[in-house]
Amino acid sequence: MAKLLEVSGLTTSFRTERGPVMAVDSVSFDVDAGETLAIVGESGSGKSVSALSLMRLIPNPPGEIVAGSVMFEGQDLLKITEAEMRAVRGDRIAMIFQEPMTSLNPSLTVGMQVGEPVMLHRGASWKAALERAGELLARVRIPDARSRVDAYPHQFSGGMRQRAMIAMALACQPKLIIADEPTTALDVTVQSQILSLLKELTRETGAALILITHDLGVVARYADRVSVMYAGRVVETGTARDIYKRPQHPYTQGLMACVPRLDQVLGRRLVPIDGQPPDLTRLPPGCAFAPRCGWVTERCLQERPSLDPVGNGHLKACFVDVDARVGEHV
Amino acid sequence: MSMPGLANMSDPSPLLVVEDLKVHFPIKAGTLVQRQVASVKAVDGVSFLLNRGETLGLVGESGCGKSTTGLAVLRMLDITAGRVVFDGEDITRHDRAAMRPIRKRMQMVYQDPYGSLNPRMKVVDLIAEPMIVHDLLPNRAARADRARELLALVGLRPDMADRYIHEFSGGQRQRIGVARALSMEPDLLICDEPVSALDVSIQAQIVNLFQDLQQSLGLTYIFVAHDLAVVRHISDRIAVMYLGRIAEIADRETLYRRPLHPYTQALLAAVPIPDPEIEATRPQIAVAGEVPSALNPPPGCRFHTRCPLAVARCRTEEPALRDVGAGQMVSCHLV
Numbered sequence: 001m002a003k004l005l006e007v008s009g010l011t012t013s014f015r016t017e018r019g020p021v022m023a024v025d026s027v028s029f030d031v032d033a034g035e036t037l038a039i040v041g042e043s044g045s046g047k048s049v050s051a052l053s054l055m056r057l058i059p060n061p062p063g064e065i066v067a068g069s070v071m072f073e074g075q076d077l078l079k080i081t082e083a084e085m086r087a088v089r090g091d092r093i094a095m096i097f098q099e100p101m102t103s104l105n106p107s108l109t110v111g112m113q114v115g116e117p118v119m120l121h122r123g124a125s126w127k128a129a130l131e132r133a134g135e136l137l138a139r140v141r142i143p144d145a146r147s148r149v150d151a152y153p154h155q156f157s158g159g160m161r162q163r164a165m166i167a168m169a170l171a172c173q174p175k176l177i178i179a180d181e182p183t184t185a186l187d188v189t190v191q192s193q194i195l196s197l198l199k200e201l202t203r204e205t206g207a208a209l210i211l212i213t214h215d216l217g218v219v220a221r222y223a224d225r226v227s228v229m230y231a232g233r234v235v236e237t238g239t240a241r242d243i244y245k246r247p248q249h250p251y252t253q254g255l256m257a258c259v260p261r262l263d264q265v266l267g268r269r270l271v272p273i274d275g276q277p278p279d280l281t282r283l284p285p286g287c288a289f290a291p292r293c294g295w296v297t298e299r300c301l302q303e304r305p306s307l308d309p310v311g312n313g314h315l316k317a318c319f320v321d322v323d324a325r326v327g328e329h330v
Numbered sequence: 331m332s333m334p335g336l337a338n339m340s341d342p343s344p345l346l347v348v349e350d351l352k353v354h355f356p357i358k359a360g361t362l363v364q365r366q367v368a369s370v371k372a373v374d375g376v377s378f379l380l381n382r383g384e385t386l387g388l389v390g391e392s393g394c395g396k397s398t399t400g401l402a403v404l405r406m407l408d409i410t411a412g413r414v415v416f417d418g419e420d421i422t423r424h425d426r427a428a429m430r431p432i433r434k435r436m437q438m439v440y441q442d443p444y445g446s447l448n449p450r451m452k453v454v455d456l457i458a459e460p461m462i463v464h465d466l467l468p469n470r471a472a473r474a475d476r477a478r479e480l481l482a483l484v485g486l487r488p489d490m491a492d493r494y495i496h497e498f499s500g501g502q503r504q505r506i507g508v509a510r511a512l513s514m515e516p517d518l519l520i521c522d523e524p525v526s527a528l529d530v531s532i533q534a535q536i537v538n539l540f541q542d543l544q545q546s547l548g549l550t551y552i553f554v555a556h557d558l559a560v561v562r563h564i565s566d567r568i569a570v571m572y573l574g575r576i577a578e579i580a581d582r583e584t585l586y587r588r589p590l591h592p593y594t595q596a597l598l599a600a601v602p603i604p605d606p607e608i609e610a611t612r613p614q615i616a617v618a619g620e621v622p623s624a625l626n627p628p629p630g631c632r633f634h635t636r637c638p639l640a641v642a643r644c645r646t647e648e649p650a651l652r653d654v655g656a657g658q659m660v661s662c663h664l665v
Contacts, residue, residue: 042529159620187391188556189617192600196616214530217559217602221609240606256604258534260563263603266583269541270563272534276499 002074003030004208005054005176010068012046012053015061018281023049025232027068028307031225033175036199036209038223038240040216040255044280046232047212051178055095056085073175091121094169096198098181100161104153110137110164111149117171136167140197159190166198173205180212195222216259220244228252231278231288234307238314248316248323251289287318295320343418345518345550346380346403351412353395353402357625370624372398374574375412377651382517385544385551387565387582389558389597393624394571396554400520403552404436405429417517434464437516441523443507447495454491457481457510464514480509485539501532505539512543520552525560537564558601562586567657570594573624573632576651580658590660593617593633631663639664 012024024046031037041047052058054070056077070077072093077085089095094117097103104113114136115129124132130149138145140163153161162182169177179198183191199222202209211223219226219240226243228236228251236249247253254273275292284290286301293300297320305317353373358364373395380386388396401407403414405421413422421432440446447456457477460466467473478488484505495503504524511519521540525533537560543549555561561568562582569579570593578591589595596617602609619636622628628635634644643663651661 042531157620187621188558188600189391189596190620192602192614193616193618196614215602216530216604220604220606221602223606244604244606255530259530259604260534260537260559261603261605262559262562262586262598262601263608264563266562270534270537272538273531276501277529277532 002071003032004073005210006030006069006071007050007054008069008071010050010053010070011066012049012058012063013066014063016281021280022232022283023063023280024053027229027232027234029227029234029237031176031208031210033208034203034206036202036211036222036224038211038213038219038226039229040213040219040226041229042214042277044231044277045229047229048180049232050229051095051180051210051212055089055093055178056082057095087121090117090174091172092174093176093178094172094174096162096165096169096177096179096182098184100158100165100185101153103165104161106153109150109152110156111151113153114149114164114168114171117168121172132171133167136171137164139170139201140164140167142167158186159194162186162194163197166194166201170201170205174207176208176210177202178210178212181214182211183218184213184215191218216255217261228255231280231283233288233317234315235289235318236314236316237307238312242312242314246314246323248310248314249289249318250293250295250320250322253322254292295322341382344379345382345417346552347413347415348379348399348403349377349413349415351376351399351402351414352410353398353407354410368625371574371627372624373402374627376569376571376574376576377412378569378576378579380518380550380552382550383544383548384567385553385565387561387568388552388554388571389556389561389568390571390577391556391597391621393573393621395574395624396571397522399571400438400522400552400554404433404438404520406438430464434466434514435516436518436520437511437514439504439507439511439519439521439524441526443503444495444500446507447503447510449495452492452494453481453498453506454478456495456506457491457513460510460513466514476513477509480512481506483512483543484509485535499532500528501535504528504536508539508543512547516549518550518552520554522554523556524553526555526557533560540564558598570597573621573627575632576659576661577633578658578660578662579651580656584656584658588658590654590658590665591633591662592637592639592664596636631661 008028010024010027014021014023027050039047053065111130111133115133118124118132119129134146134149137148142148142160142163183194223240226240227234230251236252247256257271258273273292278288286303287305290296290300299319305319307315307317309315351373354369354371356366357368359367376399390396402409409422454474454477457480458473461473478491481488486505525536553564565582567581568585570577572593578594589598596615599615617636630646631644631649634640649661649663651659653659
């Protein structure tokens with residue numbers, strides 16, 4: 001059976017002063033109902049642009065989706081009209097952004113904003129929409145929710161604003177929720193409250209969740225499957241357990257090794273990934289990670305590796321059989 | 331290069347003593363005549379010692395006063411009450427002139443080097459500027475040589491000295507920020523979220539740089555950060571702050587192995603460990619709500635509004651920071 005969402009070969013290019021930049025380059029991933037997929041990567045890896053592309057929210061110019069397909073419930077979202085796409089956004093697919101303060105309109109009440117999708121997509125009256133907003137705010141556990149419908153965003157704390165954003169996303173019972181760094185701006189204790197809430201609500205409604213993050217700890221706690229991105233491409237995909245236990249791509253291995261952990265042995269030196277992050281306007285012809293890779297071969301400098309299966313639904317884009325070569329280095 | 335820190339390593343007296351530090355910011359109201367109507371108690375009774383060559387981590391959520399504590403130690407803010415003693419000298423009431431010789435010895439490294447470095451100046455001039463301000467090397471050529479030396483010390487190529495800051499990546503900019511701070515040959519570096527804005531693969535490079543510099547120059551650090559895993563990695567001792575006060579202070583091993591304050595426990599539990607198998611079995615300690623406003627902190631223990639264990643006494647009586655042995659200090663009635 002087809003998955004809920006299948007993205008394949010998605011490619012988005014931006015015109016810049018220094019020439020065209022492929023922010024997202026032949027990216028493929030999928031997610032099924034009830035599943036949480038984490039897209040992990042550092043700044044400029046293309047994780048957010050991938051999400052914006054599949055929502056068709058890339059400003060054109062300077063950006064343009066130049067190739068690929070986004071199959072969602074049997075329909076290619078890249079082929080439908082803008083009006084049809086507007087009917088999808090906020091209804092069957094909802095998005096939650098990093099900065100709740102900049103995504104909420106400061107001059108409208110929280111209730112109006114949370115209720116708006118119900119009015120737009122379900123044709124509800126204002127009265128009914130505001131009523132529904134009260135229910136939704138209670139659902140995301142905003143204390144005294146009914147009376148907070150008339151509050152303005154500035155009267156909410158950071159965590160409450162992000163709860164309101166989640167309420168808005170849930171308004172039309174979407175099949176897919178995309179959360180782009182939803183807790184990066186929040187304190188640690190609030191971060192775990194919000195992510196646990198999001199996870200619990202998607203479990204209840206059976207919605208799929210795409211969690212975009214740079215935090216490997218968050219991925220380990222909340223994701224079922226993981227796609228790791230580097231320089232606009234997916235370099236490794238697999239179940240969270242597999243990726244953490246047996247990372248196959250040298251970049252994924254590097255990431256796992258360089259992050260300090262609360263439970264690690266003290267006094268051990270961190271192992272950083274050498275070199276600088278890639279400059280997307282000047283990517284090398286071969287593998288984009290080659291300049292920072294300890295396993296680099298002649299072929300890596302010439303040719304771009306494709307994302308190929310290594311078994312168990314685990315895929316990697318790397319020519320080197322890292323497991324076989326570990327013996328040589330040690 | 332002289333190593334002021336190393337020379338002092340054998341000196342057992344603490345480099346820094348902070349006693350009952352309070353920093354309150356007045357809130358004023360009135361259109362013509364301004365009068366103070368309230369105050370934000372950003373730091374409200376913080377005490378700690380810092381030994382030479384040691385790293386003290388200051389952690390806590392937004393509004394806990396960790397950055398304000400750093401700025402107050404540098405005397406970049408006025409101190410409302412309490413004492414700051416640097417290398418035996420009480421600097422609490424020092425004016426600008428009296429602070430000048432001291433300021434050379436304590437330098438700041440900021441979170442966002444791009445925001446703290448002038449984009450119109452070449453790197454060589456950025457690093458040399460503090461030397462001019464403090465009359466360190468009177469000769470321009472000597473300052474430029476020293477700037478190149480410092481670039482090499484922080485892991486950059488000396489020939490990068492003639493470039494501008496926008497030509498560097500985030501991690502390289504932070505190295506330049508460190509080089510500028512080191513141009514004064516300080517004893518104490520106060521690092522305010524120095525790796526928070528960096529990508530994870532670059533964070534590790536900068537954390538290692540801080541550790542290498544501490545080793546070779548004998549530096550003493552105050553490391554302010556919200557990332558508990560980074561703080562645990564780099565610090566010898568850690569102070570957990572909440573709403574302007576220290577909830578718990580201990581050496582890093584004790585703090586992470588045997589956290590006693592309910593807030594420390596909640597904070598540690600909230601940080602996920604990058605391993606799905608460990609996460610699947612980890613008990614989840616949820617702490618409700620968010621940090622209250624520092625304008626009107628709760629009476630009694632400031633954490634009682636969110637504490638799962640709070641009893642009547644916590645709502646009325648403020649707990650003192652008490653020594654519970656092995657250098658661990660906790661401010662909780664229940665411990």
